[in-house]
Structures are given as C-alpha cells and as structure tokens.
Amino acid sequence: MTPTTALLYYNNLARQERSRMLNALWIVLLGMAIIFAVLGVLLLVMILLGKLVKPREKQGKKE
Amino acid sequence: MDIAAGEFLGFLHLTWQAVVMLVIGGVLMWLGIAKKVEPVLLVPIGFGCVLANIPLGGAAEAGGFLAVLREAGIHTEIFPLLIFIGVGAMIDFEPFLQRPYTILLGAAAQFGIFATFLLAYLLGDGWLHVLNFSLQDAASIGIIGSADGPTSIYVATTLQSKYTAAIVVAAYSYMALVPIIQPPIIKAMCSKEERALKMPSVAGTISQRTKILFPIITVLVVGLLAPKATPLIGCLMFGNLLRECGVVERLSLTAQNELANIVTILLGITVGGMMAGTEFLRPETILVFILGIVAFSLDTVAGVLLGKLMCVLSGRKINPMIGACGISAFPMSSRVVQKLGLEANPYNHLLMNAAGANVAGQIASVVAGGVMLMLVPMFI
Numbered sequence: 526m527t528p529t530t531a532l533l534y535y536n537n538l539a540r541q542e543r544s545r546m547l548n549a550l551w552i553v554l555l556g557m558a559i560i561f562a563v564l565g566v567l568l569l570v571m572i573l574l575g576k577l578v579k580p581r582e583k584q585g586k587k588e
Numbered sequence: 589m590d591i592a593a594g595e596f597l598g599f600l601h602l603t604w605q606a607v608v609m610l611v612i613g614g615v616l617m618w619l620g621i622a623k624k625v626e627p628v629l630l631v632p633i634g635f636g637c638v639l640a641n642i643p644l645g646g647a648a649e650a651g652g653f654l655a656v657l658r659e660a661g662i663h664t665e666i667f668p669l670l671i672f673i674g675v676g677a678m679i680d681f682e683p684f685l686q687r688p689y690t691i692l693l694g695a696a697a698q699f700g701i702f703a704t705f706l707l708a709y710l711l712g713d714g715w716l717h718v719l720n721f722s723l724q725d726a727a728s729i730g731i732i733g734s735a736d737g738p739t740s741i742y743v744a745t746t747l748q749s750k751y752t753a754a755i756v757v758a759a760y761s762y763m764a765l766v767p768i769i770q771p772p773i774i775k776a777m778c779s780k781e782e783r784a785l786k787m788p789s790v791a792g793t794i795s796q797r798t799k800i801l802f803p804i805i806t807v808l809v810v811g812l813l814a815p816k817a818t819p820l821i822g823c824l825m826f827g828n829l830l831r832e833c834g835v836v837e838r839l840s841l842t843a844q845n846e847l848a849n850i851v852t853i854l855l856g857i858t859v860g861g862m863m864a865g866t867e868f869l870r871p872e873t874i875l876v877f878i879l880g881i882v883a884f885s886l887d888t889v890a891g892v893l894l895g896k897l898m899c900v901l902s903g904r905k906i907n908p909m910i911g912a913c914g915i916s917a918f919p920m921s922s923r924v925v926q927k928l929g930l931e932a933n934p935y936n937h938l939l940m941n942a943a944g945a946n947v948a949g950q951i952a953s954v955v956a957g958g959v960m961l962m963l964v965p966m967f968i
Binding site: 549562 | 685689691692695701713715795797805814951956959964
C-alpha cells in the first residue's frame with residue numbers, strides 16, 4: 526500500500542465512522558422529537574376529551 | 589464403564605462457566621426468596637438459569653423444553669405482548685387522566701434510552717470498536733432505560749440482539765433497584781425546599797366514558813403516528829379496556845390474574861433458560877449491566893430537569909421530583925418520590941401526582957420502543 530492509498534484508505538475509514546455516528550445522532554434527535562410529537566398529540570386529544578366528556582356527577586348538578 | 593459414566597454423570601462435564609451460572613441462578617433465587625426482591629420474576633429466572641446450566645440436561649438445547657418455550661414465546665414476541673394485556677388490566681390510568689400534562693414528563697424520561705444507545709454504539713461498531721455492539725445491539729441496550737421488561741424483550745428480540753438475555757435480566761433487576769438508583773440522583777438535583785413543595789390536589793373525578801375512550805383513542809393516536817408501537821400499545825390498552833369497560837369483569841380478572849401469572853411463570857423460566865454460561869459470560873454482558881444503570885440514571889435526570897422547568901412555568905405548583913417518575917418502573921418510582929416528599933415535609937403527599945407521571949411513563953416507554961423499532965432499520 527503506497528502512502529497515498531493508505532491516506533485515502535484511512536480517510537475513507539474515518540469518513541465512514543463519522544457517518545455511522547451521525548446516523549446514530551439522527552436516531553437520537555428524531556427519536557426524541559417523534560416521542561414528544563406523538564405524546565404531545567395524545568396530550569392535546571386528552572385535554573380535548575376532558576373538555577368534551579364531563580363526569581356524570583357534575584352534569585347532574587348542572588341539570 | 590468409564591465412558592458410560594462420562595455420558596451420564598453431569599458433574600463430569602461441568603465447566604467453570606456452568607458453575608458460575610449455577611451460582612448466579614442461586615443468587616437470583618436467594619434475592620427473590622430471602623430478600624423479597626421482585627420474587628415473581630427472580631425466582632423463575634433463577635430456576636431457569638440453573639436448569640439451563642446443568643450439563644447434559646438439555647433443557648435449553650435444541651428440542652429441550654426451555655428452547656421450545658424460547659422459540660414459541662420470545663422469538664415470536666408473544667410472551668411480552670400477553671404480559672402487556674395483564675399489565676394494562678392492572679393499571680388504573682385515573683391519576684394520569686387527572687393530570688394529562690404528566691405525559692410530557694414521561695416523554696422526557698425516555699432520554700436515557702437514546703443517550704445510552706448513543707454511548708453503546710460509540711463503544712461498539714460506531715467508533716471505538718472496544719466491544720461487539722452493532723446498531724441493533726446498541727438500540728436494544730438503550731431500551732433497558734424504558735424500565736419496562738416486556739418492552740425490553742420485545743425490542744431486543746425484534747432487533748435480534750445478541751445480548752437479549754443480559755438485557756432482559758438487567759431490565760428486570762434494575763426495576764427492582766429503582767429505590768436504590770433514583771433517590772441519590774433526585775436529592776442531588778432537587779433542593780430540600782423543592783422536595784418539600786406541595787402540589788395542589790386535583791378536583792373532580794374522571795368519567796367512566798373518558799376511561800373507556802382513553803385506551804381506544806391512545807391506540808389510534810399512537811398507532812397512526814408510530815405504527816411500530818401498535819402491538820405493544822395495542823395489548824396494553826386492550827387490557828385496560830377490559831378493565832374499564834365494566835361489562836367483561838371475568839376477562840379483566842383473568843387478564844390481571846391467571847393470564848399474567850401463567851405468562852410470568854413461562855417468561856421468567858424461559859429468560860432464565862437463555863442464561864447459558866457460554867453465551868452469557870462475556871465482557872459485553874458486564875457492559876450491558878453498566879449501561880443499564882446509565883440509562884436509568886439519565887432517564888431520571890431528564891425527567892427531573894423537565895419537572896424543574898414545569899415547576900417554574902407553573903408558578904411552583906408542580907414538584908420537580910415527579911419528573912423522576914416518568915420512567916415506567918411502576919409503582920416503585922412513585923413510592924420513591926412519595927417517600928422523599930414526606931422526608932422533606934411530613935405533610936407532603938405526592939403519591940397520586942407521582943403515579944400520574946409513572947403511568948404516563950408506561951405509555952411513553954412503549955412509544956419509545958416503537959420509535960426505536962421504526963428508526964433503527966432505516967439507518968442500518
């Protein structure tokens with residue numbers, strides 16, 4: 526292996542490792558973003574549900 | 589005669605790995621029986637471990653009953669899903685429905701999963717190559733931070749991790765160790781004044797209709813946005829629907845008792861059966877256990893940090909400690925926060941608030957598992 530090909534080889538290896546860690550970082554960022562998004566939507570739906578469906582006791586008092 | 593004895597006498601075939609695993613199996617049973625540490629799980633796991641490591645026993649080898657159970661229940665992901673039906677039937681989501689904002693604490697407390705995944709991958713194939721951790725292995729190790737045994741089994745087996753047995757044992761062991769892991773972290777992050785902070789009680793009850801609609805809506809929302817989580821959240825919410833709908837009490841009781849108990853026995857002994865010495869005793873196994881503690885700790889830190897933010901934003905109406913309950917170790921985590929609250933202020937009863945965050949964490953951990961299953965194959 527000539528010095529040039531060795532340099533290219535290790536440069537390529539380093540680039541692959543950077544790319545692998547970048548992919549992992551993307552999984553972390555996307556993962557947390559998706560969890561907050563999904564549970565945020567669920568929170569909104571639950572708040573809406575809480576407003577739409579009142580406990581029967583309270584409904585009785587209003588009537 | 590010597591050859592025949594060699595073929596029949598198991599102790600002549602004992603290896604050091606088998607001896608170590610027999611001791612570990614014994615310790616697990618001792619912890620369960622003498623120390624009452626998660627006995628429902630540790631006794632079957634310990635016994636399965638002993639069975640799997642008896643030379644010439646063949647219980648865990650191809651065709652053996654533990655191998656058959658592993659194929660039928662773990663590799664098909666049936667056991668964790670059936671357990672989830674029982675768990676769903678046991679959980680009362682009312683504390684969460686009274687405080688729906690706690691779902692955000694559940695979301696924050698999943699950070700440990702992803703941070704640990706990153707750390708495991710960094711040590712493995714990602715960069716340092718110190719250990720033999722592939723992307724799938726790292727994701728499966730990270731999921732220990734879900735503090736949820738069935739989710740850990742489901743994700744590790746779906747991603748076909750080499751360390752499934754170690755991951756499952758770590759997940760269940762650390763759930764039992766929550767009262768030891770969490771208090772020092774919470775005390776380090778929250779001042780006595782913060783720990784003593786009382787939370788206003790929630791007025792009113794949740795209607796029966798809301799309780800019935802909740803599991804159905806949750807399945808639809810989570811399933812449509814994170815489809816890979818559908819089996820887990822589906823079984824959890826199916827169990828909860830049986831409990832709340834009020835017309836199938838027999839099924840609800842069966843799910844809570846007979847189903848959960850039978851599957852726990854089978855799951856425990858099968859997981860123990862996966863602890864064969866030659867596969868289990870590797871340097872990576874020790875790292876899996878260390879990373880499991882890291883995951884639990886970072887979950888707690890992230891939950892408390894969001895708790896602190898919510899405390900400030902709410903005008904000090906939320907005790908930041910309940911953020912630590914965002915991990916789904918139910919109900920150990922709630923009890924830890926209740927105890928710490930009472931230590932700081934004898935009139936500070938945080939149990940229901942903590943339970944709200946705790947059951948929210950159960951939903952969040954299932955979503956985290958589904959998200960991991962969705963994202964990891966995209967980047968392989």
